[in-house]
Amino acid sequence: xxxxxxxxxxxxxxxxxxxxxxxxxxxxxxxxxxxxxxxxxxxxxxxxxxxxxxxxxxxxxxxxxxxxxxxxxxxxxxxxxxxxxxxxxxxxxxxxxxxxxxxxxxxxxxxxxxxxxxxxxxxxxxxxxxxxxxxxxxxxxxxxxxxxxxxxxxxxxxxxxxxxxxxxxxxxxxxxxxxxxxxxxxxxxxxxxxxxxxxxxxxxxxxxxxxxxxxxxxxxxxxxxxxxxxxxxxxxxxxxxxxxxxxxxxxxxxxxxxxxxxxxxxxxxxxxxxxxxxxxxxxxxxxxxxxxxxxxxxxxxxxxxxxxxxxxxxxxxxxxxxxxxxxxxxxxxxxxxxxxxxxxxxxxxxxxxxxxxxxxxxxxxxxxxxxxxxxxxxxxxxxxxxxxxxxxxxxxxxxxxxxxxxxxxxxxxxxxxxxxxxxxxxxxxxxxxxxxxxxxxxxxxxxxxxxxxxxxxxxxxxxxxxxxxxxxxxxxxxxxxxxxxxxxxxxxxxxxxxxxxxxxxxxxxxxxxxxxxxxxxxxxxxxxxxxxxxxxxxxxxxxxxxxxxxxxxxxxxxxxxxxxxxxxxxxxxxxxxxxx
Amino acid sequence: xxxxxxxxxxxxxxxxxxxxxxxxxxxxxxxxxxxxxxxxxxxxxxxxxxxxxxxxxxxxxxxxxxxxxxxxxxxxxxxxxxxxxxxxxxxxxxxxxxxxxxxxxxxxxxxxxxxxxxxxxxxxxxxxxxxxxxxxxxxxxxxxxxxxxxxxxxxxxxxxxxxxxxxxxxxxxxxxxxxxxxxxxxxxxxxxxxxxxxxxxxxxxx
Numbered sequence: 001x002x003x004x005x006x007x008x009x010x011x012x013x014x015x016x017x018x019x020x021x022x023x024x025x026x027x028x029x030x031x032x033x034x035x036x037x038x039x040x041x042x043x044x045x046x047x048x049x050x051x052x053x054x055x056x057x058x059x060x061x062x063x064x065x066x067x068x069x070x071x072x073x074x075x076x077x078x079x080x081x082x083x084x085x086x087x088x089x090x091x092x093x094x095x096x097x098x099x100x101x102x103x104x105x106x107x108x109x110x111x112x113x114x115x116x117x118x119x120x121x122x123x124x125x126x127x128x129x130x131x132x133x134x135x136x137x138x139x140x141x142x143x144x145x146x147x148x149x150x151x152x153x154x155x156x157x158x159x160x161x162x163x164x165x166x167x168x169x170x171x172x173x174x175x176x177x178x179x180x181x182x183x184x185x186x187x188x189x190x191x192x193x194x195x196x197x198x199x200x201x202x203x204x205x206x207x208x209x210x211x212x213x214x215x216x217x218x219x220x221x222x223x224x225x226x227x228x229x230x231x232x233x234x235x236x237x238x239x240x241x242x243x244x245x246x247x248x249x250x251x252x253x254x255x256x257x258x259x260x261x262x263x264x265x266x267x268x269x270x271x272x273x274x275x276x277x278x279x280x281x282x283x284x285x286x287x288x289x290x291x292x293x294x295x296x297x298x299x300x301x302x303x304x305x306x307x308x309x310x311x312x313x314x315x316x317x318x319x320x321x322x323x324x325x326x327x328x329x330x331x332x333x334x335x336x337x338x339x340x341x342x343x344x345x346x347x348x349x350x351x352x353x354x355x356x357x358x359x360x361x362x363x364x365x366x367x368x369x370x371x372x373x374x375x376x377x378x379x380x381x382x383x384x385x386x387x388x389x390x391x392x393x394x395x396x397x398x399x400x401x402x403x404x405x406x407x408x409x410x411x412x413x414x415x416x417x418x419x420x421x422x423x424x425x426x427x428x429x430x431x432x433x434x435x436x437x438x439x440x441x442x443x444x445x446x447x448x449x450x451x452x453x454x455x456x457x458x459x460x461x462x463x464x465x466x467x468x469x470x471x472x473x474x475x476x477x478x479x480x481x482x483x484x485x486x487x488x489x490x491x492x493x494x495x496x497x498x499x500x501x502x503x504x505x506x507x508x509x510x511x512x513x514x515x516x517x518x519x520x521x522x523x524x525x526x527x528x529x530x531x532x533x534x535x536x537x538x539x540x541x542x543x544x545x546x547x548x549x550x551x552x553x554x555x556x557x558x559x560x561x562x563x564x565x566x567x568x569x570x571x572x573x574x575x576x577x578x579x580x
Numbered sequence: 581x582x583x584x585x586x587x588x589x590x591x592x593x594x595x596x597x598x599x600x601x602x603x604x605x606x607x608x609x610x611x612x613x614x615x616x617x618x619x620x621x622x623x624x625x626x627x628x629x630x631x632x633x634x635x636x637x638x639x640x641x642x643x644x645x646x647x648x649x650x651x652x653x654x655x656x657x658x659x660x661x662x663x664x665x666x667x668x669x670x671x672x673x674x675x676x677x678x679x680x681x682x683x684x685x686x687x688x689x690x691x692x693x694x695x696x697x698x699x700x701x702x703x704x705x706x707x708x709x710x711x712x713x714x715x716x717x718x719x720x721x722x723x724x725x726x727x728x729x730x731x732x733x734x735x736x737x738x739x740x741x742x743x744x745x746x747x748x749x750x751x752x753x754x755x756x757x758x759x760x761x762x763x764x765x766x767x768x769x770x771x772x773x774x775x776x777x778x779x780x781x782x783x784x785x786x
Contacts, residue, residue: 128599132599132606133606136653137652157653316647316651318647319640319643
């Protein structure tokens with residue numbers, strides 16, 4: 001290990017590879033998730049002199065999800081590193097995942113020498129071309145003296161405004177070449193994307209007037225609250241004007257689940273009364289959310305009675321799916337700071353009683369309170385996990401039924417306590433993202449909640465957990481199907497289960513092969529003891545929960561249907577024959 | 581419900597760097613919009629290029645494209661000038677069959693259209709015309725019966741008439757132009773920044 005780099009302004013002569021690590025250190029990077037290869041070898045060679053901790057992944061997709069999980073858990077930029085060609089293309093899914101969910105990551109890839117660019121050289125691929133539509137920006141760097149400015153800009157762009165992934169592709173000769181390293185001269189340009197819009201006071205007055213006059217307002221709370229750090233301001237707005245708060249999937253945790261004004265999750269698998277409230281509302285106050293098709297259902301029947309205020313940092317989201325009456329473009333927290341003094345204290349008791357009526361009207365689907373029928377439902381597992389961890393864990397989910405059950409049965413009180421792939425819906429996300437989250441917040445209890453399908457996509461990263469001696473807990477919700485697809489086949493394809501029955505390995509033996517203790521749970525009574533055993537084990541642990549095979553997520557708005565037209569859970573649930 | 585499509589003209593200032601055209605073209609491509617005309621060239625500012633892009637799309641689509649172009653890091657400004665008062669020009673070279681007997685009538689047409697003959701060969705001539713789209717269309721229609729052998733068109737270039745502040749120009753864009761004054765936002769005054777643009781936005785369909 002060398003001396004900590006002296007942060008003096010005096011230029012020194014360094015190789016491009018050394019500049020990469022020097023920049024990462026100065027940018028505050030502690031961990032890099034990567035996989036070496038030919039075109040990035042000079043950079044790996046220089047790693048031996050750096051203080052940055054390198055985490056060897058088992059697949060480059062894992063590296064990007066780890067960087068993503070790191071970013072989502074901490075709010076800091078996550079960094080992934082790979083070689084050219086297949087190393088770079090393996091990153092594509094992770095980059096697209098980060099793009100869809102506005103997660104700030106920087107991916108650094110090696111590239112063949114600049115002299116052979118475009119010649120189909122060994123392991124050459126046009127990764128800047130490939131990732132152009134799925135990055136916020138990307139760079140092809142062909143000279144050592146361009147590395148520092150590119151990396152500094154990349155970090156700035158990734159984290160500013162609406163965050164997102166940035167890729168920096170660096171040719172081998174740029175890594176090998178050397179130049180005077182001048183940190184200060186490489187300061188990112190004040191390019192145009194500095195958040196330079198700000199709503200006119202007249203617009204704020206208009207928004208405040210709508211809020212003050214509204215009889216049936218609903219706040220739609222999204223991921224932007226986390227990204228802007230506006231949780232406190234949103235709470236003050238809701239409390240001042242007595243406004244129910246509905247959350248998007250990525251918004252869970254932005255407003256405490258236990259708060260009296262929290263309605264719950266909206267959308268396709270949201271609570272029926274939440275969607276009902278949105279459909280009956282006279283004013284939607286959308287905060288850092290983007291009216292995704294999974295939350296609106298059919299657009300021309302969506303919230304027809306409501307005026308809409310949309311607070312959003314990305315101008316391209318305004319009027320994209322839903323026409324809004326008052327757009328307020330800019331940083332959510334700052335806008336709320338200016339809006340709050342204009343909002344009058346209010347009470348909406350009539351509106352609340354209307355909401356409570358539709359809540360009671362909803363089909364009972366609280367499996368947790370039903371008597372033990374011998375069946376193990378995923379909801380039991382999630383709800384017990386919530387009770388056992390007192391809602392204090394960081395839960396990293398995969399994609400599918402278990403993801404929706406997590407959203408319904410784990411009640412998130414704090415921002416950044418649920419990490420999940422929302423926009424892209426990337427199976428295989430959970431395990432690597434949890435590794436990133438654990439590096440970001442080593443003190444936190446981190447749980448992977450994954451289905452048997454998604455887990456098998458990236459389970460090679462179990463080795464990364466062991467090599468890094470990480471204390472990550474894993475709950476596999478194992479139902480022997482690609483469950484969400486199976487559910488759609490049951491509902492919309494007359495139960496023809498094409499390609500959805502799924503074989504799994506013996507996960508307990510698999511875990512043990514990696515040196516991780518594993519448990520299998522088949523009955524409800526075993527859930528809490530197994531969680532307890534795993535939680536108090538000093539390292540990683542895995543539980544294979546064998547849950548009801550053909551359970552479905554309720555309620556559900558079929559894709560493209562009216563938001564208020566939900567499929568409810570058929571009742572009674574527990575009277576199903578026990579021999580099926 | 582599909583939106584009524586009409587030609588939209590975007591004026592985009594970009595950094596003169598490799599790949600910028602690709603980034604912009606990609607925003608049209610991924611939405612299935614065709615670029616009908618494209619002109620790119622240097623501007624009065626060093627390292628800044630100006631693009632004029634014409635695409636037949638709906639009003640809502642035009643707003644989405646404009647907002648997404650604006651998000652590109654290498655883009656300094658973008659403006660949809662479709663509804664603005666502008667001068668629009670493109671240039672065409674048209675090679676027409678010109679036998680001895682039709683040559684005189686062709687010269688007459690060229691004179692009426694204020695075009696020019698830039699090449700004269702035994703069996704053909706090449707006409708150069710500069711003008712707005714409809715003028716070029718009109719000439720092409722008139723020439724067609726003579727037999728058009730070959731034609732090449734430049735993309736349209738478009739410029740606003742008079743001098744005015746671009747409606748969607750932000751403070752940092754002004755800074756990029758060398759105007760560092762911070763614009764004071766007074767209630768009732770003309771809106772600056774993105775909100776001015778959004779003010780005018782009405783989605784064509786949902």
